[in-house]
Each structure stands twice: as C-alpha cells, then as structure tokens.
Amino acid sequence: MSPPISNHLVRHADVIVIGAGLAGLTVALEVANERKVILLSKGDLNESASAWAQGGIVGVLDQKDSYDSHVRDTLEAGAGIVIESVARLISEKSQQAIQCLLHLGVKFTQDPLGPLGLHLTREGGHTHRRVIHAEDSTGKAIQEVLLAKAKQHCNIQIFEHCVAIDLILHKHLCGQASQDFQTSALNNRCYGVYALNILDHQVISITAQDVVIATGGVGKVYQHSTNPNSSTGDGIAMAWRAGCRVANMEFIQFHPTFLYHPQESGFLITEALRGEGAYLRLPNGHRFMGDHDPRLELAPRDIVTRAIDKEMKRYGLQYVLLDATHLGAEVLKERFPTILKCCLAFGIDMTKEAIPVVPSAHYTCGGVVTNVDGQTDVQHLFSVGESAYTGLHGANRLASNSLLECVVMGKQAAKKILEYPIEASQAQVKLWSDYVVDDDEKLKIALQKADLQTLMWHDVGIVRTTHQLERAHNRIELIKKEFHQFSKIPIDPQWIEFRNLLICAELIVLSALDRKESRGLHYIRDYATIFAQSSPTILKPNCWASIESLDYP
Ligand code: FAD
Ligand code: SIN
Numbered sequence: 001m002s003p004p005i006s007n008h009l010v011r012h013a014d015v016i017v018i019g020a021g022l023a024g025l026t027v028a029l030e031v032a033n034e035r036k037v038i039l040l041s042k043g044d045l046n047e048s049a050s051a052w053a054q055g056g057i058v059g060v061l062d063q064k065d066s067y068d069s070h071v072r073d074t075l076e077a078g079a080g081i082v083i084e085s086v087a088r089l090i091s092e093k094s095q096q097a098i099q100c101l102l103h104l105g106v107k108f109t110q111d112p113l114g115p116l117g118l119h120l121t122r123e124g125g126h127t128h129r130r131v132i133h134a135e136d137s138t139g140k141a142i143q144e145v146l147l148a149k150a151k152q153h154c155n156i157q158i159f160e161h162c163v164a165i166d167l168i169l170h171k172h173l174c175g176q177a178s179q180d181f182q183t184s185a186l187n188n189r190c191y192g193v194y195a196l197n198i199l200d201h202q203v204i205s206i207t208a209q210d211v212v213i214a215t216g217g218v219g220k221v222y223q224h225s226t227n228p229n230s231s232t233g234d235g236i237a238m239a240w241r242a243g244c245r246v247a248n249m250e251f252i253q254f255h256p257t258f259l260y261h262p263q264e265s266g267f268l269i270t271e272a273l274r275g276e277g278a279y280l281r282l283p284n285g286h287r288f289m290g291d292h293d294p295r296l297e298l299a300p301r302d303i304v305t306r307a308i309d310k311e312m313k314r315y316g317l318q319y320v321l322l323d324a325t326h327l328g329a330e331v332l333k334e335r336f337p338t339i340l341k342c343c344l345a346f347g348i349d350m351t352k353e354a355i356p357v358v359p360s361a362h363y364t365c366g367g368v369v370t371n372v373d374g375q376t377d378v379q380h381l382f383s384v385g386e387s388a389y390t391g392l393h394g395a396n397r398l399a400s401n402s403l404l405e406c407v408v409m410g411k412q413a414a415k416k417i418l419e420y421p422i423e424a425s426q427a428q429v430k431l432w433s434d435y436v437v438d439d440d441e442k443l444k445i446a447l448q449k450a451d452l453q454t455l456m457w458h459d460v461g462i463v464r465t466t467h468q469l470e471r472a473h474n475r476i477e478l479i480k481k482e483f484h485q486f487s488k489i490p491i492d493p494q495w496i497e498f499r500n501l502l503i504c505a506e507l508i509v510l511s512a513l514d515r516k517e518s519r520g521l522h523y524i525r526d527y528a529t530i531f532a533q534s535s536p537t538i539l540k541p542n543c544w545a546s547i548e549s550l551d552y553p
Contacts, residue, residue: 009204012426013038013157015417016193016208018164018235021050022139022403023385024214025146026410029104031417032155038206039156040195042163042215042493045147047228049216049386050406053139054270054338055123056131057403059098060091061115065128067091074401077125077300078394079520080534081248086391089372090401090408097407098132106145108134122275123399125300131400136270136336142403161198163493164234165432167211167242167381168192174430189379190242191427198493203432210380210417213239214410217364217386218504219252223450223457225361226255226268232497233504235387239368240503240541244377247389247538248366249504250512251521253397254462256280256304258360259346260319267342269322269357271399274298276335278324281354282311288320302396302521305359309462312358321354359462363402365393365521366511369538374413382417384409391536395520432491445494448479452498452505460509466526473509476502511537 014035017024019042028037041048060070067088074087102108102116111119120129134141150156170187172194192207218233219225240246257274259266274280274297279287292307293299299307308320324332329351332340336350343350368376368383370390376383385406392405459472480502514537517527 009202010429011038011204011206013206013208014422015210015212016040016206017212017214018193019048019214019216019385019387020045020147020150020158021048021214021216021385022142022146022406023050023387023410024212025143025150026407027212027214027382027384027414027417028150028156029146029153030411030414032153034418035155035422037156038208039150039158040162040164040193041158041160042234043161043228043230045158045160046143047230048143049227049231050139050403051143052226052228052268053142053403054136054268055272055275056121056133056138056400057098057101057142057407058094058130058400059118059132059404060094060130061098061118061132062120062128062130063115065130069128070094070130073126074392074398075394077396077398079302079396080394080531081519081536082394083391086372090392090405093408093411094404097404097411100407100411101142101145104145104149106134106142108132108138108141121272122298123271124274124298124304125398131272131275133272135338136272137338139403159195159197159204162195162204163198163496164215164238165194165196165203165491165496167238167378168194168205168207168427168429169242169378172429174428188243190381191429194432196491196493196496203491205429205431207427207429209420209423210382212374212413213368213376213381213383213387214385215387217367218501218508219361219364221453221456221501221505221508222252222361222461223453224258224358226258227361232501233364234497234500235383236364236367236507237500237503239376239378239381239383239387240507242378242381243541244381244383245369245538245540246367246507247369247536248395248511249364249507249539250515250537251365251393251395252361252508253301253363253365253521254305254359255362256301256308256359257322257357259343260356260358261346262318264346266360268360268362269339269355270336271301273322273324273336273339276331277327278322279326280304280308281321281323282315283317283321300396301399302523305462306523308359319356319358322357323354324350325352325354361457363397365395365397366537372412373416374409375416382413384413389536395522442492442494445498448482449494449498449501452476452479452501456505456508460505460512462523464512464522464524466513466524469509469513469524473506473513476506476509507539511539
C-alpha cells in the first residue's frame with residue numbers, strides 16, 4: 001500500500017505555474033518581479049521536452065530572410081489550417097525572443113558572419129537558414145540558464161517532484177469565500193491546484209489568482225516516443241475536466257528519425273543533421289526521398305515520416321538508414337557532438353556508418369484552446385507551450401517553431417497576468433480526501449498503460465483507417481470501465497497520469513474520427529487525398545459524456 005496522505009498542506013501564491021519547461025520558466029521569470037510564484041515540476045527539473053530539444057529555435061534574423069517567408073513556411077507545413085495572424089505575431093516576436101534568451105545568458109553557437117554573431121542552421125520545411133542552436137543540445141543550453149535564474153529568484157518557489165492532480169474550481173470552494181465568489185459571478189474561474197508531493201505523499205492545496213498550465217504534450221500515450229516520461233498530457237486533461245475546449249488533437253507529429261535499437265530505447269536524431277545534408281537510405285543504399293517529394297530529406301516532417309513508414313512497410317524493414325558519413329568526421333564532431341557520443345554508446349560510429357532510424361511520436365500540435373494571450377475558456381487559467389492550441393501549428397508543426405512559441409506565448413501570458421491588480425481576498429478551498437492505492441492495483445495500472453500505448457501506436461499511428469480508429473475507441477471504452485473499478489479515487493502518480501493519458505487518448509481518437517479527410521499529420525486511408533474540412537477540430541466538454549465520466553466526484 002502507498003503511505004496514507006498526511007498533514008494536508010495549504011499554500012498560497014499569486015501565480016501557480018504547472019511545469020518547469022521553457023514555457024513555464026518563461027512565464028515564471030517574466031512575472032516574478034511583481035508576483036509571488038509557485039512553480040511545479042512533476043519530475044526532476046531537468047526532465048522536460050524543453051531540456052531535450054536538439055535542433056534549435058527559430059529566429060528570423062538574417063537580412064535575406066523575412067517574416068513573410070517564415071509565415072509562409074509555417075502555413076505550408078501546417079497544411080491549410082494555421083491561424084495566419086498567430087503565425088505572424090509569433091514570427092514578428094522571434095527577434096525579441098532570441099535577444100531575451102541571449103540577455104539571460106544562453107550561449108548559442110556562434111558564427112562571426114551570422115546575424116547577432118549567431119550560426120543559423122536549417123531544418124525540414126524551412127526555405128531559409130533561420131534556426132538558432134547550441135550545437136545539437138539547444139534545449140539543455142536554454143533550460144540550464146533559465147532554471148538557474150528561477151532558482152535564484154526570491155519570488156519563485158520551486159516544488160520539484162510535485163504533481164498537479166486537478167485544478168481548484170468553484171465546486172471546490174467552501175465557506176464565505178464560496179459565496180463571495182458566487183455573487184461576484186466568477187464561478188467559471190480557476191482558484192488554484194491540488195498537487196501531490198511525490199516524495200512525502202502529501203496533497204497540497206495551492207490557491208492563487210492565476211494558474212498557468214505549461215505541462216507539455218502527450219507523446220507518452222504512444223508506445224514509441226521521443227518524449228520524456230513527464231509528457232502524459234496532464235494539463236490538457238486537467239483543463240478538459242475544468243471545462244476548457246481542446247482542439248486539433250488528431251495532429252500528433254511523428255519525428256522521422258529516432259535511433260532504432262532492437263533491445264534498447266533509442267533517442268532523437270535531430271532533423272538538423274538532414275538540414276546540414278544527411279541522406280535517408282534504404283538498407284540497399286537507395287536514397288528514397290526523391291521517390292516521394294522534390295524537397296527530398298528536407299520536406300516537412302509529416303511527408304518524410306510517411307515516406308519512411310511506406311518504405312518500411314513495402315520492404316518489411318525494421319528501420320531505414322540516416323547517412324551522414326559524407327559530411328566528414330570534422331563537421332560531425334564539431335556540429336553534432338551529443339549525437340556522436342550517444343551513437344557511439346550504442347556502438348554506432350556515425351562518421352563511418354549510417355544510423356538506423358524509425359519514426360516516433362514527437363509533438364502534440366493540438367491542446368487547450370487559448371487566445372494570443374494564453375487565456376483559456378476558464379477565467380484566470382492560462383495554457384502555454386505544447387499543452388496549448390494557439391493555432392500556430394495547424395495540421396503539422398514546422399521544425400523549431402515550438403521553442404519559439406514557448407518563449408513568445410510565455411511572455412504574452414505573463415503580460416496579461418500583470419495587467420490585473422493583485423486581489424485582496426484568497427479562496428477558502430475544500431481539502432482533498434484521503435485515499436490510498438493498493439500495490440496490486442498499481443501493477444494493473446502499469447499493464448493497462450502499456451496496453452493503451454500499444455493500441456495507440458498500432459491503431460492511431462502515422463497512417464490510420466476508420467476501422468482502426470473505431471476499434472481503438474471501443475478498446476479505450478473497455479479500459480475506462482476497468483479503470484473505474486479501481487479502488488475509490490486512489491492518489492498515486494501512476495494513477496494520476498493514467499487517468500490523464502486515457503482522457504487524451506480518447507480526445508485524439510475522437511478528433512481523428514471527426515476529421516473526414518487526410519490533412520497534414522492526420523493521414524487516414526479512407527479519405528486519402530480529400531481536403532474538405534478546412535477548420536480546426538474543436539471538442540467541447542459536456543458533449544462527450546464518456547470522457548467526462550473520468551472526473552472524480
Ligand atoms: P515541457 O518542456 O515538456 O515541460 C513540461 C513540464 O511540465 C515539465 O517540467 C514537467 O515535469 C511538468 N509537468 C507535466 N505534468 C505535470 C503535472 N501534472 N504536475 C506538475 N508538473 C507537470 N522543439 C523545437 O522548437 N526545437 C527543437 O530542437 C526541438 N527538439 C526536440 C527534441 C526532443 C527530444 C523533444 C521531445 C522535443 C523537441 N522539440 C523541439 C519540441 C519542444 O522541445 C517542446 O515542444 C517544448 O520544449 C515544450 O515545452 P513546454 O514547456 O511546453 O513543455
Ligand atoms: C529536431 O531537432 O529534429 C527536433 C526539432 C523540432 O522538434 O522542432
């Protein structure tokens with residue numbers, strides 16, 4: 001049995017930021033001079049997609065480049081459903097975002113001839129070199145600097161290994177505060193977060209004027225993913241349970257090149273390697289991208305991934321090969337030191353041999369619907385970064401636009417939060433009930449999670465059919481029924497994550513079933529080339545009783 005929850009704690013902050021990746025850290029640092037912040041990180045502070053980012057961050061800096069060109073590439077990659085005004089806003093703020101990171105002390109790779117003295121690389125779908133990077137571990141370089149700043153800031157309290165369970169809503173208020181807030185007609189608002197400290201098994205009720213969801217994506221709903229373990233869609237599921245709309249969940253991006261190893265879990269091989277000239281080959285040496293797209297290895301990611309998938313299925317292959325040997329040992333050592341080292345640890349010398357690669361679930365293009373200030377449908381609740389749907393990515397994200405979105409939208413949300421004066425009154429909230437989880441049930445959760453991940457990989461993957469999606473939906477319904485039979489409402493990190501994964505899986509499948517066309521990342525054989533539905537898929541809570549039933553009383 002897990003230890004019972006003891007000494008329920010209550011805390012207050014002006015702003016709670018759930019998630020310590022680039023989006024969360026940006027908001028926290030931007031508001032901290034004027035607001036007291038509690039920053040939650042479910043796992044180790046270094047475990048986030050942000051810290052793992054390799055290729056880089058878009059910066060429209062070069063004189064030969066332009067915002068128009070970046071917006072065009074974003075629209076093209078997004079296959080017709082990018083919100084152009086959002087793409088333009090984010091593009092036009094890219095210089096400011098890069099300058100802000102430089103000012104904080106991030107050390108990007110230099111080029112004396114480059115704009116701001118920075119080296120620009122290229123990735124799929126970009127018609128210009130506009131990706132700023134720190135060798136091949138850009139995320140680590142950014143994350144370390146921002147994290148160090150957050151740790152030093154006297155107004156930021158970091159709760160590491162502390163998992164947000166659910167948002168505190170009007171129904172969780174008690175006493176006079178409940179009535180005050182009721183009469184002020186602010187019952188569609190967020191008042192804080194219930195969180196579980198994983199180390200001492202305490203539930204903390206944290207109240208705040210504003211809550212920011214920055215929990216990243218849901219890559220871990222798939223069996224094979226480039227994402228860290230923390231990417232279980234917690235924020236998306238929490239916001240959904242709180243009544244927020246969620247959009248475009250069918251558009252899950254599969255990265256084309258994840259290191260294949262028959263026994264070990266691999267790692268991402270950055271697209272920048274293809275940006276610098278690496279080739280994709282079949283085991284017989286044939287460079288196959290020319291058979292699929294005139295842009296060859298630098299076609300947008302959905303196209304490259306589907307091409308690999310097709311070739312693997314056609315020839316019954318376990319992997320294809322990414323060949324960078326012709327770039328030369330010197331270039332590879334200087335430009336891709338991390339990948340070189342990681343490959344060597346797997347016994348692959350990429351200066352002499354091609355790297356075996358497979359596609360893997362990478363990025364959640366959809367998420368919690370927000371406006372350009374990060375505001376959701378629930379008042380005082382924001383969502384930024386990969387957990388949010390702003391309209392920037394449409395049906396497929398352009399490489400390196402994600403880190404840029406984290407910084408720009410983090411700043412936008414912070415600005416909005418600072419517009420409101422600090423409220424005098426604090427909400428009085430009900431305490432979380434004391435439940436425990438049985439060890440036998442923990443094992444069952446682990447088995448069901450693996451089952452769900454396999455199902456999503458096979459039936460809701462790179463190429464889908466209506467039959468597969470319907471089968472996946474039926475199976476998810478069954479898993480949900482079994483989930484309801486678990487004892488009461490056990491509070492345990494695995495239970496919390498599994499509930500969120502189940503909700504996100506259902507959101508992905510229902511969105512995919514809703515879209516009767518193939519577009520961008522959503523490739524469905526029944527509607528192979530029809531482009532009919534040129535709008536986002538927006539799901540509203542309450543329409544989907546089956547999903548809602550995963551709420552607790
Ligand atoms: P994350 O960085 O994932 O951070 C999420 C945070 O939320 C974590 O701190 C986590 O602990 C916390 N969290 C989650 N759930 C809870 C909870 N319930 N309670 C408390 N805390 C919680 N994009 C680019 O633009 N360029 C790249 O080069 C690039 N390379 C990538 C390489 C890899 C291997 C991966 C996986 C992604 C890459 N991406 C890249 C995508 C990009 O890194 C992410 O989209 C982006 O970093 C997301 O940032 P975020 O702050 O929204 O979320
Ligand atoms: C990569 O380095 O290939 C990942 C870039 C991205 O996801 O934007």
